[in-house]
Each structure stands twice: as structure tokens, then as C-alpha cells.
Amino acid sequence: xxxxxxxxxxxxxxxxxxxxxxxxxxxxxxxxxxxxxxxxxxxxxxxxxxxxxxxxxxxxxxxxxxxxxxxxxxxxxxxxxxxxxxxxxxxxxxxxxxxxxxxxxxxxxxxxxxxxxxxxxxxxxxxxxxxxxxxxxxxxxxxxxxxxxxxxxxxxxxxxxxxxxxxxxxxxxxxxxxxxxxxxxxxxxxxxxxxxxxxxxxxxxxxxxxxxxxxxxxxxxxxxxxxxxxxxxxxxxxxxxxxxxxxxxxxxxxxxxxxxxxxxxxxxxxxxxxxxxxxxxxxxxxxxxxxxxxxxxxxxxxxxxxxxxxxxxxxxxxxxxxxxxxxxxxxxxxxxxxxxxxxxxxxxxxxxxxxxxxxxxxxxxxxxxxxxxxxxxxxxxxxxxxxxxxxxxxxxxxxxxxxxxxxxxxxxx
Numbered sequence: 001x002x003x004x005x006x007x008x009x010x011x012x013x014x015x016x017x018x019x020x021x022x023x024x025x026x027x028x029x030x031x032x033x034x035x036x037x038x039x040x041x042x043x044x045x046x047x048x049x050x051x052x053x054x055x056x057x058x059x060x061x062x063x064x065x066x067x068x069x070x071x072x073x074x075x076x077x078x079x080x081x082x083x084x085x086x087x088x089x090x091x092x093x094x095x096x097x098x099x100x101x102x103x104x105x106x107x108x109x110x111x112x113x114x115x116x117x118x119x120x121x122x123x124x125x126x127x128x129x130x131x132x133x134x135x136x137x138x139x140x141x142x143x144x145x146x147x148x149x150x151x152x153x154x155x156x157x158x159x160x161x162x163x164x165x166x167x168x169x170x171x172x173x174x175x176x177x178x179x180x181x182x183x184x185x186x187x188x189x190x191x192x193x194x195x196x197x198x199x200x201x202x203x204x205x206x207x208x209x210x211x212x213x214x215x216x217x218x219x220x221x222x223x224x225x226x227x228x229x230x231x232x233x234x235x236x237x238x239x240x241x242x243x244x245x246x247x248x249x250x251x252x253x254x255x256x257x258x259x260x261x262x263x264x265x266x267x268x269x270x271x272x273x274x275x276x277x278x279x280x281x282x283x284x285x286x287x288x289x290x291x292x293x294x295x296x297x298x299x300x301x302x303x304x305x306x307x308x309x310x311x312x313x314x315x316x317x318x319x320x321x322x323x324x325x326x327x328x329x330x331x332x333x334x335x336x337x338x339x340x341x342x343x344x345x346x347x348x349x350x351x352x353x354x355x356x357x358x359x360x361x362x363x364x365x366x367x368x369x370x371x372x373x374x375x376x377x378x379x380x381x382x383x384x385x386x387x388x389x390x391x392x393x394x395x396x397x398x399x400x401x402x403x404x405x406x407x408x409x410x411x412x413x
Contacts (some may be wrong), residue, residue: 006083007082009030015398019353030270034058034059034135035056035057036247037138037205038126038134038137038205038218039205039206039207040073040124040137040138040139040205040206040207040220041136041137041138041139041207042138042139042141042196042208042214042215042218042220043138043139043140043141043211043215044140044142044143044215044218045117045124045140045141045142045143045194045195046142046143046145046192046194046234046296046297046328047117047118047119047142047143047144047145047328047329048116048117048118048145048296048328048329049116049117049142049295049296049297050113050114050115050116050117050295051113051114051117051140051273052111052113053067053110053111053112053113053114053125053127053138054110054111055067055110055111055112055127055135055136057134057135057398058110058127058134058136059134059341062129062135064110065107065110065127065128065129065135066080066081066127066128066129067080067081067105067107067112067126067128068080068081068125068134069081069123069124069125069126069127070123070126071122071123071124072123072219073205073219076140081105081107081112081125083187087126102240104117108171110127112125112127114119115124115141115277115341116329117294118142119142119144120142121140121142121359122140122141122142122217123140123219124137124138124139124140124219125137125138125318126138126142132175133239137218139206139214139218140327141215141216141217141218142217143194143195143215143216143217143234144234144326145234145328145329146238147233147237148233148234148299148317148328149233149234149235149236150235150236150237150238150315150317150318151235151237151238152236152238152239152312153238153239153240154240154312155312159172159174159193159235159237160176160232160235162170163231163232165228167199167200167201167225167234168198168199168201168225168228168229168365169197169198169199170195170196170197170216170231170232171196171197171198171293172193172194172195172196172232172234172235173193173194173196174191174192174193174235175191175192175193175194175297176191176284177189177190178297178298178299179184179243179299179350179351180192180241180242180243180351181257181299181300181301181348181350181351182243182261182301182308182351183243183244183245183246183351183352184244184245184309186240186241186242186308186399187240187241187242187243187301187351187406188238188240188241188301188310188311188312188349189239189240189241189299190236190237190299190311191236191238191387192234192235192236192297193234193235193236193237194215194216194234195215195217195229195233195234196212196213196214196215196216197213197214197215197221197225197229197230198212199212199221199225200212201222201225201376202214202218202220202221202222203219203220203221203222205220206218206219206220207324208220214231214358216229216232217229217230226253236328237356238311238315240310243351245351245352249336249367255294273353274346274353274354274355275354275355276344276355276357276358277355277356277358278355278358278360279340279358279359279360280359280360280361280362281337281359281360281362281413282337282361282362282363282364283337283338283339283361283363283364284337284373285336285337286333286335286336286337287333287334287337287359288331288332288334289302289331289332289334289345289347289357290330290331290332291330291331291347291348291349291354291355292347292349292354292355293349294330294347294349295330296328296329296330297350298330298349298350299350299351300330300349301348301349302314302326302332302345302346302347302348302349302350303345303346303348304343304344305343305344305345306343309324309326311326314326316328316333323335323336324341332345337361338361339361341359341361342359342360342361343358343359344356344357344358344359345357346358356363
């Protein structure tokens, strides 16, 4: 009898857990009643960000939801973003920027997650059933990073002023400052700002946090105001910062002594203190490095060996001739890789160094070249210029010979 008590106890615990889960799930959807008239909540993001849209309400009789996407409200083209079971799972580490949204979404606990959102993902997202009954809707505005306005506080640069016209006011709504992207040394902070407008002519079917205020790319903006709303671009403000590193827990005295001896015995000067990935890249190609576990809204920094790659010098758009730059998605780009680019590139995330990439560069002997390769372009330019020079010399020699013969004939006569 006593032997059966542990099994009964475990069974009762499992029943309690399942009951608590059911109650929590029921309470989650009981917080908000589904509106009788479908409304759209406005939400704005920057391109390459990942966003989550919860299905805030659904009837108790519905066990799974279906997400729909419409570019324009009432449009005939509708995409179904589910496998009709609500169990689609996508590994965000394998999602590529610019790929189709059908390959960049996931549904977890009735919520829709879109990875690395693009400008083309802007539109209306509806939570409903397979039969086409809608419960909740979102108006998502993904604002592009091209043409983004950058202001460096250390250089005395300022953000854009508000623009007021007849029936609307354009302004920027800024998020909070990110954490300092490095610790122990000078770092940088970012503040992302998205375009918003205020007007009394907004569509009443769209629900916003502040009355008569919505993002510039929202479907609530009337068609005749949209050309003016697209004139303002998102903003990024960057400033310097300095913060101390968190102190690591010091082990006991005996353990510390043993660990110091072991670390010194196996110490190698070229091995960094963070996990390092080794990578080989051929000369003349393009390389993009991403920080593991980082998102565009995170504080991310890059170093090459002991050189800090600050955004004040290496942010995309600072110099049109840059070969090495950091984009607004925190990725490090190396165009036309050279031998001098070899080294170890370290990645900081939220003020902590998390990874290293040891890059070795080599010449590729045998490969099929295309017309867009840098070597092919260079060779074509040299050959073309050589032909032009040879042709000019040939024409000049013939003209000289003709002139010399004509002058001899005149002298003979």
C-alpha cells in the first residue's frame, strides 16, 4: 500500500498542473471580449525586426486558430498563415532576410510570430477560424531602413523637427535607449524612432493607443494623405556611453587555486575568452557576419581583434565608399574581402562579449567566374582600355603616314 503512494502523489500533481494550465489558458482569453465589430490595432516596427501578434480573444469552443494576411482591407488577395492546426514552428536562426513571409512565420499558443519582418509585410493580420470567422485584427506597419535618418549626439546633430500641415502633423516617436553595447570600454547606445502622424481624418475602424494618432504607414491614413505621410523617414540616434562590467562570482579559495593552475597549463594565447567559430573566405567575395542570438533592437557591437568598430565610423550610409560597414540589423558586412581582412571579429550583445569569428582569407585557384565578379570587371576594364589605347595609336599612325605622304607629293610638285 505504501509503495503505491508515490505514484498516486505524482498522478495528483500532474492533474493539478493540467488543471492550472487549463485555468490559465481560459483566463488569458477571458480578459477581453471579442468585439462585435472587427477593429484593427495599430502596431509599428522597423524592418528586420521580429514581432508577435497575440490572438487576444476567441470563443471557448475554438481549440485552434487560423491567421490571415491581407495587404489592403477588403482586398481579394488573402494569405493563410497556418497549417490549420496552429502548430507551425520555424527556427528563427534559419530565417533569411527578404525571404517570403510564408517561410518566416510561426504560430505558438495562438500567437503569430513573424521573423525578420520586411516592408512588404505591412498590412492587416486577422485571427480567426478555418471557416473564415474573424476574432481579432492588427494593422501592422513595417517601416523601411533605407533612407533612415541618423543623428550622432556626440557631433551635435539633432533629430528631425515636427512637421505640421493643414490636416496632419508628422512627428517621430522614439523608443527607450538601448543598453550600452560594450562594458569596461567606451561603447555606444541607440535609440530607434518611428514615423507617426496626427490627424482627425483617420479611419474609425482602426484602434490606436492615442486618439487620432497612428503610424505613417497605417491603413487608417486616408489615401489622399499617404503621399505626404511617406515623406518622413524613421530615425536612429546614437551616443557614446561607458558602463562597468558585471563582476563574476569568485569561487572558493581552494577551487580558485586549482582552476588557475589548470587554466594556465592549457592556456593558448590565440584562443579568445568566448566561443569562437573558424571561417574561411575567398578573396573578392562578400561576407556577412551576424551576432548569435541578437535581434535588430538589441545593443550589438563589433570589434576586429583589439580595434573597436564604432557606428560613428562604420554605420551604413556614413560614407558611400565604405567596404566594411554595420547595417541597421546589427550585421557586419565585408565587401570584396581582402587578405588584410583576416583576423578575429568579436561580437558584443547587450554589453557582454558573446562570440568570436576567426576569419582566414585565401585565394581561390579554380572556379567558374561570372560577369559580376570583381576580378572579371577589373580585367574587362583593363582589356577595354588597352584596346582603346591601341586603336588610338593605330589611327594616329595612319593619320601621320597619310599626312607625310601628302606633304611629300606637294613638295615633289
